[in-house]
Amino acid sequence: xxxxxxxxxxxxxxxxxxxxxxxxxxxxxxxxxxxxxxxxxxxxxxxxxxxxxxxxxxxxxxxxxxxxxxxxxxxxxxxxxxxxxxxxxxxxxxxxxxxxxxxxxxxxxxxxxxxxxxxxxxxxxxxxxxxxxxxxxxxxxxxxxxxxxxxxxxxxxxxxxxxxxxxxxxxxxxxxxxxxxxxxxxxxxxxxxxxxxxxxxxxxxxxxxxxxxxxxxxxxxxxxxxxxxxxxxxxxxxxxxxxxxxxxxxxxxxxxxxxxxxxxxxxxxxxxxxxxxxxxxxxxxxxxxxxxxxxxxxxxxxxxxxxxxxxxxxxxxxxxxxxxxxxxxxxxxxxxxxxxxxxxxxxxxxxxxxxxxxxxxxxxxxxxxxxxxxxxxxxxxxxxxxxxxxxxxxxxxxxxxxxxxxxxxxxxxxxxxxxxxxxxxxxxxxxxxxxxxxxxxxxxxxxxxxxxxxxxxxxxxxxxxxxxxxxxxxxxxxxxxxxxxxxxxxxxxxxxxxxxxxxxxxxxxxxxxxxxxxxxxxxxxxxxxxxxxxxxxxxxxxxxxxxxxxxxxxxxxxxxxxxxxxxxxxxxxxxxxxxxxxxxxxxxxxxxxxxxxxx
Numbered sequence: 214x215x216x217x218x219x220x221x222x223x224x225x226x227x228x229x230x231x232x233x234x235x236x237x238x239x240x241x242x243x244x245x246x247x248x249x250x251x252x253x254x255x256x257x258x259x260x261x262x263x264x265x266x267x268x269x270x271x272x273x274x275x276x277x278x279x280x281x282x283x284x285x286x287x288x289x290x291x292x293x294x295x296x297x298x299x300x301x302x303x304x305x306x307x308x309x310x311x312x313x314x315x316x317x318x319x320x321x322x323x324x325x326x327x328x329x330x331x332x333x334x335x336x337x338x339x340x341x342x343x344x345x346x347x348x349x350x351x352x353x354x355x356x357x358x359x360x361x362x363x364x365x366x367x368x369x370x371x372x373x374x375x376x377x378x379x380x381x382x383x384x385x386x387x388x389x390x391x392x393x394x395x396x397x398x399x400x401x402x403x404x405x406x407x408x409x410x411x412x413x414x415x416x417x418x419x420x421x422x423x424x425x426x427x428x429x430x431x432x433x434x435x436x437x438x439x440x441x442x443x444x445x446x447x448x449x450x451x452x453x454x455x456x457x458x459x460x461x462x463x464x465x466x467x468x469x470x471x472x473x474x475x476x477x478x479x480x481x482x483x484x485x486x487x488x489x490x491x492x493x494x495x496x497x498x499x500x501x502x503x504x505x506x507x508x509x510x511x512x513x514x515x516x517x518x519x520x521x522x523x524x525x526x527x528x529x530x531x532x533x534x535x536x537x538x539x540x541x542x543x544x545x546x547x548x549x550x551x552x553x554x555x556x557x558x559x560x561x562x563x564x565x566x567x568x569x570x571x572x573x574x575x576x577x578x579x580x581x582x583x584x585x586x587x588x589x590x591x592x593x594x595x596x597x598x599x600x601x602x603x604x605x606x607x608x609x610x611x612x613x614x615x616x617x618x619x620x621x622x623x624x625x626x627x628x629x630x631x632x633x634x635x636x637x638x639x640x641x642x643x644x645x646x647x648x649x650x651x652x653x654x655x656x657x658x659x660x661x662x663x664x665x666x667x668x669x670x671x672x673x674x675x676x677x678x679x680x681x682x683x684x685x686x687x688x689x690x691x692x693x694x695x696x697x698x699x700x701x702x703x704x705x706x707x708x709x710x711x712x713x714x715x716x717x718x719x720x721x722x723x724x725x726x727x728x729x730x731x732x733x734x735x736x737x738x739x740x741x742x743x744x745x746x747x748x749x750x751x752x753x754x755x756x757x758x759x760x761x762x763x764x765x766x767x768x769x770x771x772x773x774x775x776x777x778x779x780x781x782x783x784x785x786x787x788x789x790x791x792x793x794x795x796x797x798x799x800x801x802x803x804x805x806x807x808x809x810x811x812x
Contacts, residue, residue: 297321297422299328308396308403312356312365315394315405319343319412320422322447329412334397334404345410347375348390349419363396363403372416373759375423379444379455380465381759383699383724424448425758427737428460429520430472431513431550434638434707438682439520439550440472441737443758453487453494453525460521464704467720471684471704475513477502483537487522492529494522503535511535512542516549553736554637554681555777561595561602562790562808568593568602569805571790576804581617588613592632592772596639597811601655603633603641612643614655625651625660631676632730635812636683638711644674648690652713666703666716676730678739679705681812686716687739689731697725700741702757722759727751733812734775740764740782742773752793754779767791767798774809783808 299318302311315332322343330338352370359366371388375381395407414422427441442465446455461480464472476498483497496518505511511533519531533540559572561579568579568590584590585606592605603614603624612630615621624633627645634642641655648669653661669690675698676689684705691698701719708714728741734754742752749766752773764782772785782793785806791798 297418301328301331302402302404304402306403308363309356309358309365311396311403311405312367312394315408316354316356316367316413319347319414320418322422322449326412332405333408334399334406337406337408341408342410343412345377347411347419347423348413349373349375349416350413351416354413359393365394365396367392367394369413373419375445378462378465379426379446379459380467380720381443381445383721383759385699386697386725422447424452424526425756425760426452426456427521427524427758428456428464429517429524429552430464430468430474431517432682432684433471433473434683434705434711436473436513437550438554438684439517439552440468440680440682440684441552441757442468442472443737443756445758450489451486453489453522453528454482454485456521456525457482457487457494457496457518460518465720467702467717468685468704469717470706471717475510475517483534489525489528492527493532494525494528494530495532495534496522497534498536500535505535505538505540508542511540515540515542520550520552551682556597556681556811557599558776558781559599560774560776560783560808560810561593561599562785562805563590563593564805566590568604570599571802571805571808574801576802579617582615583619584615584621585613585623591807592630592809593807594633594635594641594809595811596635596641596655597637599811601635601641603635603643603655605630605632610645612651614641614653616656622653622658623660624653629675631674632678632809634677634679636679636705637681638683638707640679640711640713642677642679642686642713644669644677644688646673646675648672648674650674650677650686650716662712664713664716668703668718669716676732678731678733679812680733681736686719687731687733688716688719689728689741691729695729696727698728699724700726700728700731700755722755722757723761728753730773731755732773732775732809734778734782738779740773740775740779742767742770742784744771744773746770752782752784754782764793765796765798772807772809776810781810 297320299321311332318329321328326343348371350369351372354367354369356365356367368391371384371390373381373383392409394405396403397406423445425443425445427443429439432438432440444459446452461476480498480500483499487494487496515533522528522531559570562569562571564576569576588606589608590604591607594603601614601616605612611626612624612633613621627647630645631643639655640652643651650664650666652664672690675691678687686703686705688701689698699721700723701721703719704717705713706715727743729744731739731741733739737757740754743750749768750770751766752764753761755761767784767786769786770784775782784791788806790802790805792801
């Protein structure tokens, strides 16, 4: 059987039976996290990604093997959204040309990478798993022969890596991967008999082939809030199916136990796809323990699925069927879960060395606050109710919280403490160049607790902000020289009382960027910039999926903050407060600076 024929049978033939069934990650019925199972599944996924891929210090070199772009015809086929049509193997191609052609065919996701499979032996074509990982390369790969005949090695510089569950992770500059191949003759033609799972794609083409889709899970600390979990899927008509399968497999590892799912682990799809008709996606589940009378549970499942599927292009609504019966939740009224928590328009800043409120061009002092004698206040923050405030006393690098009519509470000290961040559960957070994470009850006394975050050891934390629903931390770490930074998102794990106990290992949204602060402006976006530079700083607006837009530069920016969306972004420079307005920064006040919205 030819490699092409083998590829054509993968949907229903041998490939459909290949490989172990992957256990699903998520939560048990009722939303209780299943932590041990999650750890095991994560380890298995990582092992699958690492097989055949080795970190290397090799540099990138030019490659051969062109990729031809064509305009695909419109229609409902999977190919309709694919802008690339890679070339099939050329008769008589050399072994090296076959390897290079196979790598170039990674841009052709249509028909389950049928063109790429033509470069493989019939046996490998049925077992190769292209979705195991995607290496997004920023340089040109190079392929060279090894000592043994028919063996080749490809080295490439990688800017990001997409894991088997669709989680995109930025890689530090200079990261490389090495891929080894073995070839044999099939009917007189070179074909690949050994290759690592996955594909490689140029960074300039990645977003033309893949699209981000936000899955949604319930916040473990408050099931009235939904938390986005961005994944990247190929632009195919099967995106709705991919999103539901990923949702049923549970949250990304970096969110872990900070979120829960209303969909029980025992649930399975009754059919192989999630069809979309007239803008409505139909999710048909099989769930033996489902009780149709439990309308509350059914509604939570339906709301989670609807929120997720509405993030898929062309889907406007979702219909849930369980055990062949449509689910009717009309008997239970109430609002949908909140997808984005908003903050008040009022900010807190520094005016004449004291805390002051700012809103709409007006400034007024925060009354009846008693700060330590001789304190030099900076980096103020406040809770949502504007009843408790946090400041950094730059005179002794100590963080204090203070409420009107009460004595200031000393919290923690460190090298260049971050701006205090308040979560909706009543905790104030911070960090410093040591990488330790601090959290204290805002209304209690004492220094609070150290939150476990082993993955931050050896990293200098320059910014820490808790998301507005309290389930995620936005962290910026920098190198020793302070010249390059990484931006991370990590789930906040709490005990039953709501006390923070751990930050899940973060996922890098950006790496080797020139920033030292990041501020939430919504549930799925944030702004960044480099503070205290003499030259123009280049702020950016990021989504949690890794997209970013350049914002207008601001010379000598000393702070940046955001309210509800990109229309409420403020920056301070030279003791003045500016607001981002279109393509420029408009002066707002000369009376207040260093402002921050609640949170």
